[in-house]
Amino acid sequence: MTIICVIANILNNTKGYIMKKLIRIPFSGFYETHHGNSMDNELEGTLSEYEGKATADEIEQLQSYWYEINWGDYFKQYAENYAYCFSEIFDVKLDFQFLESPKFYNFETDKIFCNIEFSEIERIYKESDKKVFAEIAAKQLTSRSGFISFYNPGVETWGDLKDYDHNQLYILLQAYCHSKEGKNWQEQIEYIDDPSLYELVYRCDLGAYNTYVNFLYEKYEAK
Secondary structure, three states, X not given: OOHXXXXXHHHOEEOOEEOEEEXXXXXXXXXXXXXXXXXXXXXXHHHHHHOOOOOHHXXXXXXXXXXXXXXXXHHHHXXXXXXXXXXXXXXXOOEEEEEEOOOOOOOOOOEEEEEEEHHHHHHHHHOOOHHHHHHHHHHHHOOEOOEOOOOOXXXXXXXXXXXXXXXXXXXXXXXXXXXXXXXXXXXXXXXXXXXXXXXXXXXXXXXXXXXXXXXXXXXXXOO
């Protein structure tokens, strides 16, 4: 557990009574994924749209603004938008907290953390298929070659819900999504079938790049 997660869990506990818990939500990250490729697709699409319309200087200026984007801010905005869409799609109340990205992507990927009220945890536990819950835990938490698990893969050993940490709640949330939407539930968040997810990139503030795209639109399209 990272220091950030430990601090967040401490802050979410008040006088021994847990009102909120930190939870990790399913997210494949930005490295070589649909989410990571979304911005490259945005630039390629915009350049293609104005090819033959905009001048060479305007295209060069557009690309210049692209390379000036603060990618750290963008990834955080995207993560917050993603958490909101995830909450809407799967009908679970979440409050985005932070994005955690690894220094190297050899063994880890980006992780999104949210706060969730304990009453909501109780609800998703009640509505989750317990067999699916046990199967997901066994699959993801059993030690194997190249992976050492620090959790008992048997959910029956985890004790009270109030003692679950963000990783155990992550397993539970996956079981809930599976129970609610079926075994292909991940397709809804990875292939952007939902219109709200399609707009994730465009909800982000990309500074001068966005301003210049709007300028090109007004000049060449809004006639």
